[in-house]
Amino acid sequence: MDKFENLQTSSENKQHYIPMEVTPETIKDFGINPADVVWMRIGNKPKKVIMIPVTEEQYYEYMRPLWREDKRQQRQEPMASLDKMYEENEYEAADTSGLEADVMKQIMIDELYAALDGLEEIDRTIMEMYSTNHSEAEIGQAVGMSQRGVGKRKQRILLKLRTCLQDYK
Template identity: 35%
Template sequence: MGNQEKTRVKQQYYIPMEVKEGTIITKEYEDTPRTWSKIGNRKVRTILVPATEEQYKAYMQSEWKEDKRQQRLADKRKKREKAQVEHRDDFSIKGWDTPVSFEQLCETEYGFPRENRQDSPEEILEKEELLEALRRELAKMEELDLTILQMAIQGVSEAAIGREVGLSQKGVNKRKHRILKQLRNQLEDYR
């Protein structure tokens, strides 16, 4: 192999930009061919915009994380379905998306009252006061914080929330934890 020089081909990176009705495309990219690309979990018509390696990795990192999360959830579902077919209970594969019955929640002491139990007038009053305090605290929040909180409650991933509100996933995570900590502190008297 003597003095053979290794030739390195510089890899070119492209970021897919979705093209849909109303997308404004500069003259520079008018003649660029449209291709089908996967953005998130959707296949869409795109043009490929040249980018540096750093730009490409920064853009794709949240997409890769979301894809990995979806793969883990799919694997967990498959294992859970296999365990159900084999009529065995495998607690290691139960997660937040595992469907459970009301009875199972009561058995695991998640704090749900039994169907035949009635709340006392004092408990009802305490709950109403807590809800009123929660409404007051939510009314004080910024619009961005409310949006993040609502989307998180609906099960939207932090990466998707970040794309929606214009923050990074880490920024959404920090803000969400700050919001929840603030609510816990404000509602501490009602516990």
């Protein structure tokens, strides 16, 4: 069947067609040519059908109730409302507060790395060892300072970093 026959009427001879649902059993039992079987939406589901030639009177008798039901449904459907759709389908707006916090955290981390890169070599070493839970005594041995000197220097570095990152609180 070509696609123009699915329009229910052929302009050449005013022949009308109506769909008849078929199953594999009916195709086999009635010897229907599988090439004549097409998919058509009946209601809201696609079905396998064959198009049956009918008289104009039969066509209108078959189609009028379908047209009537379509029109009735169109009249009953209220105007679409986003609020009503949200209520009926329980849609929720995405919670972006976590996303915003994550983005701000990433920006703050990037700024912290930039501030750490701006430190002197010895200060970077102290902060690196401090971040990996080394004691002030261990850090002092690694950089050639006393434990007390490392503590004071660490406090100055932390104050400098807090100052650099104060805009991100």
